[in-house]
Amino acid sequence: MSTDVTSPYIKPPTGFPFLGQTYDNIYFSDNGLVHFPPLKVNEKYLFPNPFDKGFKGDEIEAMLAVFWDDADLTLGNGSLYYQTYSASNEKDFYSQIIFNRTFDDVNKYFKSLNTVFSPRWILKITWDGILPVSFQRILENETNTFQCILTTDGNLSFALMKYEKMQWGPGQRVHHRALIGYTNGAGVFYNDPQTQKYNTYGAEGRYRPHTVKGNTNVTGFWAFRLDTPVSMNRTNFQSKCWSWYSTEPDHFTWSVALPPCPCLKSQAAKDRTFISETVPSSSADLIKSLRGQQCNGTTFQSTLPNQYLAGRRCVYDADGYLINGFSDRFFVYDSNINGIKDHIDKDLLPYQWCCINSPLCHLYNEKRPFDTCAEYSSPGLGQIYGAMHLSTFDGLDYTFKGLGEYVIVRLSSANGVNIFTLQGRTEKLPPNSAYGNTTALKRLAAFYQGTLKVCEMGI
Helix, strand or coil, X not given: CCCCCECCCECCCCCEEECCEEECCEEEECCCEEEEXXXXXXXXXXXXXXXXXXXXXXXXXXXXXXXXXXXXXXXXXXXXXXXXXEHHXXXXXXXXXXXXXXXXXXXXXXXXXXXXXXXXXXXXXXXXXXXXXXXXXXXXXXXXXXXXXXXXXXXXXXXEEEEEEECCCCCCCCCCCCEEEEEXXXXXXXXXHHHHCCCCCCCCCCXXXXXXXXXXXXXXXXXXXXXHHXXXXXXXXXXXXXXXXXXXXXXXXXXXXXXXXXXXXXXXXXXXXXXXXXXXXXXXXXXXXXXXXXXXXXXXXXXXXXXXXXXXXXXXXXXXXXXXXXXXXXXXXXXXXXXXXHHHHHHHHHXXXXXXXXXXXXXXXXXXXXXXXXXXXXXXXXXXXXXXXXXXXXXXXXXXXXXXXXXXXXXXXXXXXXXXXXXEEEEECCCCCCCCCCEEEEEEEEEECCEEEXXXXXX
């Protein structure tokens, strides 16, 4: 009966580039082996013993051998630990130490990179005091302690492997094939020379990596770049999504006072707050295609942008019901407006990266929450007519004869920011006018999103 154990599936938020592919799942075993299974595979493999002569490139799945040989956690006091660290919790003190150390190690030992590597995600695995499977009595001080750090920024990926006390004796195992190396199972593989030595233990043996210099020229320390140029030439949409998410401001900082979508297309057609969709002639086909990926239907958009030049798009199905409302930070409210590239790159393409080409739609939805028309109410009609007769938006009628300057309409955001103000000045008409000696509205001043316009009414 096998005593081997495996970890749960670990899901790097950016995916993990490994030898030409990006993997969404990782698991590892007590035998010092890290697995990168394809999504369609829901089976965990237990490989207790390394293959004869190491990896050949035709294995059943991609693997990284940190120190692969048959271990037994039921013996002694050995433990297997792991911890993940994401950029989102980097402010934690201990996480900051791990990020800083990983940053330093990668950039120190991979100086040929044309960029500075900044880790976005880290997996630290520690095999602590592990005893081997053997066919004879094992001394409890013959334990192995080693560690692997996997890290990626979504494009580049690395393994940092450190060996501390590697004390396994030869025992009576049939084979002594301990292995350090990797394979993608599709022709790319590497077997480290240190674990190709025939001596099974001792200062130069494959079971004593802590006593010799690794490929970093540091005793007991190996470092591998794992993405390879093949994966660098592929578009990593998860990385693109995360990069957009990490630089995109929270929606409430720029979506102030965007009008909620009407629930029905017929309401949108009557509401002067909305007009039919504007599509600029330049890049029209691309914009229509990308917007179609979000939602297909009849589209209305807010007539004017808000103070941050953002706007709303509302898409309706064939029966006239709202499908979804979208918030555009780089709103196209004029077919000749500048910034169409920003609308494509920062409003539309992120939906494709996060929701279509990767399973990270929750990141997009956090920065671009949908509008569901829950806060919409049909606009009322307000008017001033005759000798200062007023009808309010909620249907009340008044007569007002006061002289002076007054606020007629004021629209504020939820946090009190002034969006629109209409002021009026009333004056007495001359006694010889057609209306006699009465009060009338003579001047109007309108303020909208920081722009002041004054118009004079002639009566």
